[in-house]
Amino acid sequence: MKATFGEYIKKLRTDNGLTLTQLAFRLDLDSANLSKIENGKREFDEKRLTKLAIVFSLDIERLKIEYFGDQFAKKMYAYNCPTETLVVAEEKVNYLKNMNTK
Amino acid sequence: MKATFGEYIKKLRTDNGLTLTQLAFRLDLDSANLSKIENGKREFDEKRLTKLAIVFSLDIERLKIEYFGDQFAKKMYAYNCPTETLVVAEEKVNYLKNMNTK
DNA sequence: CGAAACTTGTCAATCATTGACAAATTTAAC
DNA sequence: GTTAAATTTGTCAATGATTGACAAGTTTCG
Numbered sequence: 001m002k003a004t005f006g007e008y009i010k011k012l013r014t015d016n017g018l019t020l021t022q023l024a025f026r027l028d029l030d031s032a033n034l035s036k037i038e039n040g041k042r043e044f045d046e047k048r049l050t051k052l053a054i055v056f057s058l059d060i061e062r063l064k065i066e067y068f069g070d071q072f073a074k075k076m077y078a079y080n081c082p083t084e085t086l087v088v089a090e091e092k093v094n095y096l097k098n099m100n101t102k
Numbered sequence: 103m104k105a106t107f108g109e110y111i112k113k114l115r116t117d118n119g120l121t122l123t124q125l126a127f128r129l130d131l132d133s134a135n136l137s138k139i140e141n142g143k144r145e146f147d148e149k150r151l152t153k154l155a156i157v158f159s160l161d162i163e164r165l166k167i168e169y170f171g172d173q174f175a176k177k178m179y180a181y182n183c184p185t186e187t188l189v190v191a192e193e194k195v196n197y198l199k200n201m202n203t204k
Numbered sequence: 205c206g207a208a209a210c211t212t213g214t215c216a217a218t219c220a221t222t223g224a225c226a227a228a229t230t231t232a233a234c
Numbered sequence: 235g236t237t238a239a240a241t242t243t244g245t246c247a248a249t250g251a252t253t254g255a256c257a258a259g260t261t262t263c264g
Contacts, residue, residue, distance in 0.1 A: 069190030088171030
């Protein structure tokens with residue numbers, strides 16, 4: 001899975017034979033805005049991740065990976081960050097985790 | 103280097119013998135707010151990255167790595183994202199790069 | 205103690221995001 | 235081609251988050 005998060009949702013939706021209106025209703029969203037999300041013109045609000053997981057019976061962990069991976073990728077692309085950024089990110093996560101355990 | 107971005111700035115500043123007020127002035131910032139940034143209570147605005155690079159003669163690329171690495175780490179920590187998120191992020195960056203070249 | 209450095213609290217102003225709806229365009233069935 | 239459904243695009247007020255600014259507090263250290 002390498003697509004953007006918007007493309008990912010669109011595939012889920014069409015594979016399951018739902019229209020924008022139908023999925024939007026289940027996510028408590030305007031269908032026009034869902035269209036924009038699928039086309040990368042708006043952000044999917046992370047508070048709807050669990051709803052999305054429920055609608056398509058997805059693992060929420062898997063969804064978070066897709067979602068945040070997408071966010072990071074967009075930032076890196078926009079600001080032309082080298083791949084090394086991700087290595088540093090990993091180090092810093094561990095640093096944060098240790099901070100709160102000692 | 104594993105510290106947060108705030109700690110990173112603080113180290114730069116003290117290593118160079120600057121007070122909050124002095125550095126804040128050079129960054130066009132309120133010293134009280136710089137204090138909050140160093141202590142992780144506010145975000146450093148990315149539009150000031152170049153100024154920061156100039157003040158301390160740093161490589162802007164290196165700075166971006168620290169800065170965005172920090173942002174990603176904070177998000178991952180806050181939302182408990184598995185490390186795999188970063189792998190997916192890398193895939194998606196490449197996907198985005200390819201999108202705009204074909 | 206006294207002064208400089210630093211931290212914390214607060215709030216209005218600014219900026220970005222969102223929900224909502226209308227209008228335009230595309231798609232697909234007939 | 236006509237029509238209806240589906241999708242996309244544009245817009246904007248409302249909401250929410252971020253920022254700058256400044257006052258007041260605390261810490262540090264001579």
